[in-house]
Amino acid sequence: MTVAIDNHSAAVTAVSGRDLRVPLVQGGTRTYANFDYAASAPALTEVTDRLAELLPYYASVHRGAGYASRISTDCYESARGSVARFLNCADDQVVVFTRNTTDALNLLAACVPGDTVVLDIEHHANFLPWRRNGRRVVPAADTIEETVDRVVHELATKPAALLSVTGASNVTGEILPLDRLAALAHRFGTRIAVDAAQLAPHRRIDLRACGIDYLALSGHKLYAPFGAGVLVGRRDWLDTADPYLAGGGAVREVTTTDVEWAPAPQRHEAGSPNVLGVAALAAACDTLGSLNEADATEHERYLTARLRDGLESTPGVRFLRIWPDSTDTVGIVAFTVDGVEPGHVAAYLSAEYGIGVRDGRFCAHPLLNRLGVDGALRASIGLGTRADDVERLITAIAALVDRGTGWNYHRQDGQWGPVPETRERLAPGSVTGVAPCTPS
Template identity: 70%
Template sequence: MTAVLSADTCRTTAIAKVSGADLQVPLVQGGECSYANFDYAASAPALAQVTDRIAELLPTYASVHRGAGYASRISTLTYENARESVARFVNCADDQVVVFTRNTTDSLNLLAQCVPGSTVVLDVEHHANLLPWNDARIVTAADTIEETIERLIGELCTKPAALLAITGASNVTGEILPIARLADIAHRCGARILVDAAQLAPHRRIDLQECGVDYIAFSGHKLYAPFGAGVLVGRRDWLDEAQPYLAGGGAVREVTIESTEWACAPARHEAGSPNVLGAAAIATACETLHALDFDVIAEHEKALTAQLTDGLSAIESVSLVRLWNDAPDAVGIVTFTVDGFEAGEIAAFLSAEHGIGVRDGRFCAHPVLARLGLSGGAVRASLGLGSSSDDVTRLVDAVNILVSNQRDWNYAKTAGAWNPVPETRPFLGAADDNAGAAECV
């Protein structure tokens, strides 16, 4: 399947069918409307091709690698073929292997135990790429990418490091770093490079051989495959030399009472029964995205992002959040604040009265939000394959209603979260008094 879409088409319609595209949600003032999903950066809905593939596989779901039955053979082939699909998706080098994990966080924690030395990271990172490293050297990002790179060079050259762990695209603002250039810098300084591609992989083509990246991690649930699997792709030697991430069946070649002979990667780090359906979901998403053409995906997102940015910028009390003044590109994420309103209050209003889903809080990036003076959080609107121009118009219009003080409902903060008062919407059997009670960070 090859998508050929004009810029005008991309501006007005979704470019792929996703689960929930026809979802109708209740409004607090009564009635219902179609759901406008602006939370792709947290968890993207499943592609139709992914849900179809899972439905196809469920009748033959069985044990992987250790069964001779027909269903087990099918499941084993499905699992290993999924590894090949991921390898093609990112164009692995010969010395790189694909390890299936639970998510990006799991992938980064796995790699952290394999790194034979210190790791250099930026303060803009998601906590998943900030907390796992055993010997982390944190560099404060500057106001420009160019100065930030100079600071990284200074840190890498001052004291040898084993790894530079860097985001591909910020989960706060979507701004993209020049990973090929950073890979070259890391290698010249004697380090390897890991790219947290959780936000980048669903939006831009990644070619590991072309960009020279040593390790990459991403999650299925952000890649339109929310079935509990993630990926770590990278050079074999560190993975083969490290202790297994989990000790158990599947990670071994031979076990006696006196000794254990561990398998090589990827099996070395995939102990236990693997998530064959999750791996198949990721593989199907990879194949579907590749067929859509990433140039088309980028054009679609850039048009909608420009529409959203222009619309919000025209509202006097709205401020957009940026990390760098010179970022040349960004995935479809627009983060903003509104004078006089807490982020959680804005998100509650958008959901309750307009059926719009956004993310509010600090996006698991507390240090950089604090440095930007946003310890109270912000609102993040993120776009994806199912987003349309109509969705963007609804969001901009709703924010205009908010700042014009034309809300229909009252809102109160209880247990750290904003909720409409009274809450009239049903939550599919959930305890209404607990809805939204946990702090969103």
């Protein structure tokens, strides 16, 4: 992978769309500054290369004798090894392919034989699925240490089958002490699951070393946006639970009166799988696993610190944080600008500066309520982020506070946009030559 030095930071540039030009409302174009990695990351070049290589061989898997089918089957099954190596899975853990983190955690929720304890800071994907089998919510405290103490008290007071926590907050990027939480959970006979959707793209995770029992992640956040996700976990619960979906591929034998289900992972992968999405995810795991972790982390921390420092010097900018004693975060910065709605700010950044950020409540309503805001802006950094992107965002927010917007903006049906909208949008097929259209 190509690594370039950019303004004293190491920036991995081999991602799709890195040189994308987007129109500005005032005319002209500018290279797109993508600060929405936490929602969906662009594909690594190695990922798109592997898909291009596999596409001619795409065929049904597991039950085909044709050469293409054999190639597709080998690719699909070998992807489990790529994921297992990337996460350093334990011997009794299996890799089940899903659609995304939400799908993976819903699958796990259907397998847990008892209550699940969660914090009130979770993404909805790790908050809503547990309602079906007994969800116990622990309110986060004012510090990480107090929060850990509250979890211990909850587990000691009443047994639970599972503790499920985020690896890194999708709102603030703050990282929980997973190894400590795993050890504490195991002390009380409780297993631990981790929503690693935000952590895995930024930090290497060692399941053996941390003692994590179950982990879920999404390919679209791991530089493989092709519709595949993963649930990795201990086999026993997955082998004894009812299949997540009933259908072909999940069985050993079927009669008109009975069925013998296959063990995991096949037990929970009924139907024709997303072979290309799984291949993309495996390519991302292989590529990220080969990176120099120290360099990638230094790159991210440098840019995150620069963004925080630049925004902090702007009057009226306020950061969202859960705990003042948190010492490590991934490249996510959530903030508000006094007197301007987040959606308005996001529309301005896109229209006048070619910057993409996320605004809203980030599928974490309890956490935003806890932090006392109805919505915020989130700028997230990834492998393709360059220092000049960060400087552009800092400049744009400073200009907004100092002079206001350079264009008129209006909210309609909850969505902010420039008025008039002068930027053309591409019609279906326009990438290959159909003329673009302008929405009415």
